[in-house]
Amino acid sequence: METILQKKTEINMKEAEDTKQYIYIVQASLEPSWCKIGKTNDLDRRLKEYNNITGKSKENIYQYLFACEVQDMTQVENDIKDKYSVFKQVKSKEIFLYNTDAFKFYIDFIKSHKLFIKEIFTKTEEKKEDIKIVKKTTPPLNERGITRKDVLQKAQKVKNDEFYTQIEDIEKEIAMYDKNIWKEKCVFCNCDDAVDDEKDERRTSAFALYFMKNFKELGLKKLICTHYGGGIDLFNQGAKGYIYTYIFTKDGFEGIKEYPKGYTGSFDDPLSLKILNEEADIICTNPPFSKARDYWKILIESGKKFLIISNITNVKNDAYIPYFIKSQVWTGYNSVYEFLNPKKEKVRATGRWYTNLPVIDRPKSKNIKFMKLKDIPEKFKKYDDTKILLVDNGYIPSNYKKPFAVSLAPILNGILEMGYKIVQEKQYRPYINGKEVFGRILVQKI
Ligand SMILES: C[S@@+](CC[C@H](N)C(=O)[O-])C[C@H]1O[C@@H](n2cnc3c(N)ncnc32)[C@H](O)[C@@H]1O
DSSP, rough: HHHHHHHHHHHHHHHHSSSOOEEEEEEEOTTEEEEOOOOOOHHHHHHHHHHTTTTOOOOOOOOEEEEEEOOHHHHHHHHHHHHTTGGTTTTTEEEOOHHHHHHHHHHHHHSSSEEEOOOEEEOOOOOOOOOOOOTOOOHHHHHOOOHHHHHHHHHHHHHHHHHHHHHHHHHHHHTTTTTTTTTTTTEETOOSSSSSSSOOOGOHHHHHHHHTTTTHHTTSSSEEEEOOOSSSOOOOOOOEEEEEEEEEETTTTEEEEOOOOOOOOOOSSHHHHHHHTTOOOEEEEEOOOGGGGHHHHHHHHHHOOOEEEEEEGGOOOTHHHHHTTSSSSSSEEEEEEEEHHHHHHHHEEEEEEEEOOOOOOOGGGOOEEEOOOSSSSSGGEOOTTOOOEETTTEEEEEEEOOOEEHHHEEETGGGTTEEEOOOOOOBBOOOTTTTTTOOOOEEOOO
16 A cells, blocks of 8 residues: 555655646736736746637736746745735736736746756836827817916826825835724725726726735735726717725725716715715825815814825924914824825925824934023024024923924924924924024924
8 A cells, every 4th residue: 555655655746747837826817906816837837728729808918917937836826925925806816906016016026936956937017109189179288278378287286296105105104103003994995096097007096905915914904095087078978987996805905996986086075075074084095285275274274194205394384383283183194205106206295295194103203302492513403583583403401491493304303202392383484684584384392
């Protein structure tokens, strides 16, 4: 008995040596939001099998996105399915979410697997062609009651809004908070492309991706992402905003994309407000810069918890200072120095996280230098023309009872949580010898 078993094992081992094992990622041309991850001993044969599926349309061509040789394909396949189960379609064992970021996760995981042998093929990103749409029947500007300047200004504003957050910045910030705050919560990303916008999956929001990827780990109940279809209904196709709802079941994830009639996807659309007020627990996004004031107003009035990115200078901007005075918002842990432009190139940014979630033990608070006024070096303290004290370089006069002006840094580093308050609802604009110097925030010891 033992000898037969031994013999069988030897044969199996010999076969295994002769047969190479592959892991592949394949995609159908008509289903750009999905891919299949599988294993095979014969890549050519498997691709032919995919392309011969009965009932499949002729235009739906399967192509490999990635293939590699591994030592134990079943093990690697199981590991990847386990690791990315949150990206797995609920109805299928092998269909996974596809977009450029998710694809990168899969490949990085496979390539760093201890059973990985060598890469056979990786599809490089194709350059998408710009499609020019010429609409001959557009009425002239005067008939539409707008000027050329209005159009240019609007175009510039829209362009300035199209910057995207990198997933690393989201990971870095969220890692700072107590994980329990997310448990059983519905996260609402109300300015985000959830999976793709059908034409360009490169625009998938890193917020959506982050929460899908960490859905189980954070213990979320639901993720809702709403996508802005643009304010103008160009060809009377109906507003193209959508709502993406994502839940996780024991069988995998279930993502439903809905295009309600007339829904713009704007954060102030009645349907978005309904989700905000009735379903959302925590709002998390990077809202459009051009509409940040309206966005903050709606968000703060909702009374919901939030963690968002906005301009770092908001803490000394007249439109936002009242929120800081009323402790309706405070700064998060990190600044955001880079965004991605629509071509996925890194560009410099002046972003900052803002929140009303508990911020505990701010590491940067130690950059605030408390000391008696007389000990602050002369070059970092001066009085303006109205005898208000201005202090710079992170110095705070701990024995000073009157209001004094500080720059952004102490506010960002948490001075409002350390016994100081803002005492003027507007930015403080000091003059020295009749000349305006840079604007600050007027604070006072409580
Ligand atoms: C700064 S980008 C950030 C996108 C994404 N949240 C991220 O962090 O990568 C702001 C996005 O808001 C979208 N947007 C513009 N107006 C909007 C509105 N009224 N409601 C919702 N989103 C809007 C823009 O199209 C743009 O993609």
